[in-house]
Amino acid sequence: MGKENFVEQIADIEKDFPQWYTDVVLKTKLVDYGPVKGTMVIRPYGYAIWENIQKELDSRFKATGHENAYFPLLIPMSYFTKEAEHVEGFAPEVAVVTHAGGEELAEPLAVRPTSETIFGNMYSKWIQSYRDLPVLINQWANVMRWEKTTRPFLRTSEFLWQEGHTAHATEEEAVEETMKMLAVYKEFAENVLAIPVICGRKTEKEKFAGAVATYGMEAMMKDGKSLQSGTSHYLGQNFSKAFDIKFLDKDGAQKHAYTTSWGVSTRLIGALIMAHGDQRGLVLPPKVAPVQAVIVPIAAKKGGVVEKCQEVKALLEKAGVRTVLDDTDNSPGWKFNEWEMKGVPVRIEIGPRDIEAGKALLFRRDTLEKVECGLADVAKEVANLLQTIQVDMLDSARKRRDERIVYAKDMDGILKGVEGGNFVKAGWCGCRECEDKIKAQTAATSRVFAEGETSDKCAVCGKKAKHTVIFARAY
């Protein structure tokens, strides 16, 4: 049996989660390391997941009135200094083009780490009147942030993302947009990625450099750590003042616009791996799985088996199921391991006895259960099963997470909570000092405010609590 071979190759998920992650991303060929430190090559299997993510998100952006565009990669360094907090946050991470076309440039150019400044620059040119508002633009692009410690998908010097940048006539509309896109992300994370998320406002310390308010979407990984999976920023007039985005309002007055920005990235692939994966490898939710069903012929050399498998494949594809028929020379056991590692939601086994009995065996990657199904109904059954898996994966991820949300009243409680792999809810007075102390003593950071919950006292200083905060160790 080849199964042991594979299982041995992947580090123990319980004992060494980081190594398990590295093993899984490399062995499943999602990604490889690029030649420049901190860069990654997203291989076809990983990129196919990203394409499915893009398709799902893009249709949601368009349904909410956004259009796509493409803004330049290179931004004059001077643009970053126009918004004081922004430059402080991003300048240390910027990669800089100093030479081009064989000459030294008059002004160094930043490879975009994010594009608020260049959108701001163009918006100030395009927006003149209230009639030009709102402007609702998204772009799919690569960005670069020079990081000291990198890991594929989670933190790389270059990554792919989408960044929405919108401008509005009123604060109310811009805040509404900020919250609307946060809700779009949440619905997408839960219904497409099958990852339950907690959304809420971030503290001043954790907010985006230049924002008035940042709202984050936090997902629990299998080791109990949190992964920030998306953010939506209300930027107020910070960037419209820095870049002079002004419009003539209905009342005849010149006003600065209110702007937002929001983004998710290839980090989401990391979230998928760590929220659902197990000892055998990836477990992919059907909606983003590049291959939704794999057919493995049993005793393939017996007459009629491969032909029947091809027939079934055609039926599945007609039913819209992304299907692979593995008719290679490898043993069935080897194939089982391979496709389980790759996280394919459903395996269909068809052998001579199955054909005789008019049956097929379906294997669910998420629960490892086997079910029989009539050969004539296989397309319908698999399509139904994929829907069931999609829903069940969210349910079980939610159950796992909810069992690991605990409350703490003091620092010791926070430490024990996060050491046990939990999200910890605790009261916080609102001061930076207490937030810093928690990080120093527990390695946990404030993730988001637990909206609607109140606590009596700050877990650190004992003063009156302003917010209930979710603390967790985070990627």
Add this chain to the structure above:
Amino acid sequence: MGKENFVEQIADIEKDFPQWYTDVVLKTKLVDYGPVKGTMVIRPYGYAIWENIQKELDSRFKATGHENAYFPLLIPMSYFTKEAEHVEGFAPEVAVVTHAGGEELAEPLAVRPTSETIFGNMYSKWIQSYRDLPVLINQWANVMRWEKTTRPFLRTSEFLWQEGHTAHATEEEAVEETMKMLAVYKEFAENVLAIPVICGRKTEKEKFAGAVATYGMEAMMKDGKSLQSGTSHYLGQNFSKAFDIKFLDKDGAQKHAYTTSWGVSTRLIGALIMAHGDQRGLVLPPKVAPVQAVIVPIAAKKGGVVEKCQEVKALLEKAGVRTVLDDTDNSPGWKFNEWEMKGVPVRIEIGPRDIEAGKALLFRRDTLEKVECGLADVAKEVANLLQTIQVDMLDSARKRRDERIVYAKDMDGILKGVEGGNFVKAGWCGCRECEDKIKAQTAATSRVFAEGETSDKCAVCGKKAKHTVIFARAY
């Protein structure tokens, strides 16, 4: 009437084609200039065309067995020196990152001008055995080439493109791939962009730096100049030797793989504009038009007009027609001009008298003809008309082009030919000196070999001709 306003704003297409182009791309909001010299912002209307191009091409790439991936933007400068011709061709145009994360880098990094080198580097790692071949990968990405003279879409320091990079076990397979992708491009250009193209091999002077052979796809613009709209390169073992892409073949021998690369870019949007546009602005083929039909209500304030237009819009959208209902306060004349300038293939006019008569007026952007149609049949009629326009646009572009292909026997004939806005076919001995002379004296370059055609003598030196070459002034 507002029509004159618009027409006056766009420069005369006969008298000043370059200014006409600039006016059209800016006024239709396809594009704007970015803050860094030579960069462009692709605005939503332009980007929507690119999305349609991507969708059509991507499905063709996948149907021919290719997968998408994403390779890093930054490439160590030393990689470029590994292939001697390649570095000569690209080093002068490269933008270089020298600093990142607040420090000077040990090795400067090129912002990719093209990715043969980094694909080569990864392929040498991934390919070990003949079983690993072929590798058929494409990527959609931004690239950067620092150019002295730039024009939106045609030549910009940054542009978007796709680049296919494949590796094969034999020369035969690699050549087959090179020609297959050239054929894919040609079919796409003609059936989707409605642009007839001439495909053929390029001279040594004009080939890709590092290729064994480059095949180009040349399209005639309305001024008679040629636009290279796509290229497919057979790279032989040049890159596999430079990057050590070796595999163990069936016969037990270690061999170098044979590679290809092929690409098209946002230049294609420039091709669309200049192959089809007219004095009123853009003329977009239905398959890539962001808006395929615009409904303009006539006497919109009369009862029932806007409601009927909304009804028609719903029917059109149900029939899969990308439709806009222009119910703004502008006059019908203003709207006609606006949407004609934007190149929308079909305009539907509906007024009170039309409703009474159960009719609508359809206007074809390509021929400027009007046809009546029954209101009940409008969705079907428009869908049919869009198909007709798609075919007719290719036919008339082909007719225009074919009338402007001439033969020349000597330098004077070439000069007269290109000055008259023609593609000129002429014999060529095959030597660089004669090719250079033609460029120096006529500003025309050899575009591609006219496959299957033979000439007696070289138009320059009078020696025996090796090829018949298409010469043209080019973008």
